[in-house]
Amino acid sequence: MSRNAALASVALLLLALLVLPSSGLGSSQVPLPTLYRPHTFKLNLDRDAARERVQVYDLRQGAMMTPTTYFRVGDRRKGAWVYVELTQVFQSPGSSESGLVQAWVRDLNGDKRVEIAVRDFATASVGETLTLYRQKKVHSLRFSKLQTIVGDKIVIARRKAPATWNVLIKANHAPDGRDHHELWRWAPAQKKWLCTTDCVPR
Numbered sequence: 001m002s003r004n005a006a007l008a009s010v011a012l013l014l015l016a017l018l019v020l021p022s023s024g025l026g027s028s029q030v031p032l033p034t035l036y037r038p039h040t041f042k043l044n045l046d047r048d049a050a051r052e053r054v055q056v057y058d059l060r061q062g063a064m065m066t067p068t069t070y071f072r073v074g075d076r077r078k079g080a081w082v083y084v085e086l087t088q089v090f091q092s093p094g095s096s097e098s099g100l101v102q103a104w105v106r107d108l109n110g111d112k113r114v115e116i117a118v119r120d121f122a123t124a125s126v127g128e129t130l131t132l133y134r135q136k137k138v139h140s141l142r143f144s145k146l147q148t149i150v151g152d153k154i155v156i157a158r159r160k161a162p163a164t165w166n167v168l169i170k171a172n173h174a175p176d177g178r179d180h181h182e183l184w185r186w187a188p189a190q191k192k193w194l195c196t197t198d199c200v201p202r
């Protein structure tokens with residue numbers, strides 16, 4: 001099977017997993033893909049009392065079985081998990097060590113909407129990507145992409161909302177040839193995180 005055919009069949013399988021439960025065929029036995037490095041968060045997103053489930057994980061796809069990072073949002077309906085959103089976050093450049101490192105799912109900026117932050121490792125030379133999504137509105141089960149931050153290493157600096165991020169830029173990635181320790185803060189006016197300290201031009 002060619003790489004494209006393999007990818008297409010995986011895409012079809014994912015589509016089937018998304019469509020089947022909502023079409024009333026939730027009890028049929030569909031083979032589940034293996035989730036690698038899964039991170040599961042249980043939190044209340046909508047107006048019902050039950051908690052929903054956000055999962056961030058890697059799938060190994062294609063001929064090279066390279067990791068691709070996804071998140072999915074599960075809502076429990078009549079005893080079965082229905083996945084109301086499935087989003088591809090990050091595509092590995094080809095190394096099996098790349099992919100999901102860390103994930104945060106909560107109100108990270110203090111605006112009452114839930115954010116999904118996903119930290120992925122690409123390669124030692126390329127570095128890491130932090131991809132941020134935000135609940136479309138309070139009580140929504142859907143998320144839209146907010147922004148992407150790239151650097152050599154990305155860690156959370158302040159965990160309490162509004163969260164801040166430390167982004168290390170190594171000397172070989174900086175025009176002035178020295179290490180930078182960027183600090184990214186939530187900027188309410190711009191509605192995204194912006195670098196405020198020791199920033200490298202992007």
Ligand SMILES: [Ca+2]
Nearest residue numbers: 046048049050
């Ligand atoms: Ca709920």
Ligand SMILES: [Ca+2]
Nearest residue numbers: 107109111113
């Ligand atoms: Ca928020």
